[in-house]
Amino acid sequence: MDRTSLEHKARSLMSRIGAQQESLGSEVWISLTSQGRLEQEIARVGDALDSGEAMPLAGLFFAAKDNIDVAGFATTAAHPDFSHMPERSSAIVAALEQAGAIALGKTNMDQFATGLTGSRSPYGAVHSDTFPDRVSGGSSSGSAVSVAKNFVDFSLGTDTAGSGRVPAAFNHIYGFKPTCGVTVVEGVVPACESFDCVSVFAKDFATGSLVYRTLLDPKFPARGRGDEAAMAPIHRTRRLAVPREEDLASLSPIFREEFEKCLAGVQSHGYQLVPVDMTPFFESGKLLYEGALVAERYLAVGEFMEHHHEHADPSVEHIVLNAKEPPAYRYVREKDQLARRIKETLPLFSECEGLLVPTTGRHPTMSEVAAQPIAVNSELGLFTTFVNLLDMAGIAFPVASTAEGECGATLLVPALHDAEAIRIVAELADEQLPESDIEQGSVPILVFGAHRRGQALNSQLTQLQAQYLSTVSTAPHYVMGVMPGTGYPRVRLVEGEAGESITGELWNVPVNAFARFAQMVRQPLSIGPVELSDGRYVLGFLCGSVIPVEEMNISKLEDWLSYAEAAG
Known part of the structure; x- marks a missing residue:
């Protein structure tokens, strides 16, 4: 998009x-x-494009929830007395602007991001775009409606208990809720800081996933891809x-029917549905408001x-002061x-x-919310409040417009698997991701010694674009020895009746690079199935059936790094 096109689109949006x-x-x-700020931003992006700078979001205009700092706009968090002018934009807004996006304004919200209805603001309650007699959902109410009304291409919300998903459902748009910590919260007024994240709304999946994937770029996240909290x-x-079935009892008959149609659509895409007990999830969700975590x-x-x-x-005052x-x-x-609970639900x-919920x-x-503001708010959070508490990411997508309002669903994945959520929802929505984002498949490999992070052979993995997944332990029947004479201590692992549970690292190796990696393995080592402590089998480094007498048995240490550190 060139400068003239930017100017034309900006005039059209501001006119609307x-x-x-x-x-x-x-x-x-x-x-x-202001007109002056808008002109400055168009000139900034235009100059960058003229100079050949890569700006993947050039031509996109956005809104930001008013608890997110944007230079040139006051931040109120929907409380007039809290209003202040930030010295600079929040880290996430700066990243978006660096990628070419332009902010058009700050949006209304449930005060201090406390609520799921969109009706808790002195600036006025926000109505659903498609059903004006019904709530917009909160707390990112104005951000969702600004997208639904085509005022902007995308918007930023925040999500602690569901504020990036409920407003998406009630306005028939997409809501992208990342892993907490992947989107930086510097320059965002906190709600419950341990469980806050910045979310993205978009009317179409392609735009939303583009912005979401831009924010997942390793240049931006506060939480690294090698985080120890990364899931299996x-x-x-x-x-x-x-x-x-019993976990869906709270759904209205119409919403129950539409969700069943959604599940049938999922099955038509070749997925098998596995019913699970939601009790641990629901009980965890209650802790955010009914427990002591509300102290945040x-x-x-x-x-x-x-x-x-x-x-x-x-x-809001009642909730915050009682906290x-x-x-x-x-x-x-x-x-x-x-x-x-995270460990319990992870398997x-x-x-x-x-x-899928x-x-x-x-x-x-x-009128229902006005009559029972606390009760209705709690009801709306049943399938959303547990998500950040259990360290999950998700994408909310529209299901149907019904006689009783907007119905939506959300696809949830474990922490740091945001890209998997994008892939699955893209498939369910029959959307085509850019070819560069389509993962061609990968193979998890378990390594124990010199291939681990910071060790002598780790570059053999990283040069093949392998990604660290997590630190794991084997089942308790492996013997670990050290092979001499290689210039650095190398580990060999064999199965043995008097074995131990050995610590290692799981790495995802791209399928198209696996053959090259396997060719680097030299005898007496080989790659074969290794049983993990949770009963799963993955490929890993193995050796013969016994540890030779001349080698050192270090199984009791249970971790090769302990031996390597002692050996200097």
Whole structure:
């Protein structure tokens, strides 16, 4: 896109916004760009394009939820007394602008990102674009509606309990919720900082996935691809987990029917559906508001709200100020409970490629929320609140417009498998990803010694574009020895009755590079099946049936790195 085209598109979008601004007031926008700022941004992007700079998002205009700093706009978090001018844009906005996107304004939201309805703002409640008598969903309400009304190409929200997914469902658009930590939260007003992330809304999958994939670029994330919290690899099983029949009891009859049609569509794409007990997920989700974890909301803005009651939303004020009460020991205990629950639910993804759930059970009216603001809000979070607590990523997508509002579904995957969610939803939506993003398949390889991170032969993996997945342990029947005379200590692993559980690293090797990697393996080593502590089998480095007498048996150390460190 050239400078002239940018100018023409900007005029068209601003004209569309202006035509509806009188009727909407501040329902969608808390602040809009000035003509001077817009011209400066168009000149910036135009100059970069003229110089040949790569700008994958050039030509795209966006909105940002008003708890995300954008230079030149005040940040209010939907509380007028909180308004301040940031010195610079948040890290994520700066990344998008560097890629060529241009901000048109800041959007309305549930105050301090506390809510899933879109009705908790002194700037006005936000209505669904397609069903004006029903809620827009929150807290990223204005951001979702700005996309649904075609004011912008995409928008930024935040998501702690479902705010990047519920508004997507209620406005018939896509919501991309990344792994916490992959999208940087520097310059974002926190809600519950441990569980906050920045999300992306788009009306079409192609635009949303382009922005999402741009933010997943290794230049931007705060949480590295080699994070120890990375989950075990998702196996291409063509199976998706879904809630059991009894776990869908909260859905209205119409939403239940539409979700069943959605599942039938998934099956038509060749996926097998595996019903799973959602109880551990639902119980985890309750901890965000009903437990001590809510204390993080007081930490974020509690002291401010203690002294600024005039413009406070009553429901938000109640939640934030009461969050001061839980004792510290409960907070620590619940953090520990979540860590254990993550380990308990993780095996699901060794059997299934993802978990498919309804985004919400129904689409409430504005009057229903006004009558029971807390109860309806809690109801809307049943299938969303547990996601960040259990360290998952997901994509919400539209299912159907019904007589009772908008119905949506969400595909969930473990942490750091965001690209898998993009791939699966693209397939279900019959969308074609760019060829450069289509993974040609990979093989998980278990390594124990010099191929591990920071060791002498690790470059043999990284040069083949292999990716570290996680640190794992074998079943407790392997013997580990060290081969002498190679210039550095090398490990050999054999099965043995008096063995131990040995620590190693799983790496994903691209299929088209696996043959080259296998050719580097020299006798007496070979590649064969190794049993992991969770019962799975993966390919790994093995050797003969015994450890020769002249070699050192280091099995009791259970980790080759312990031996290598001691050996200097």
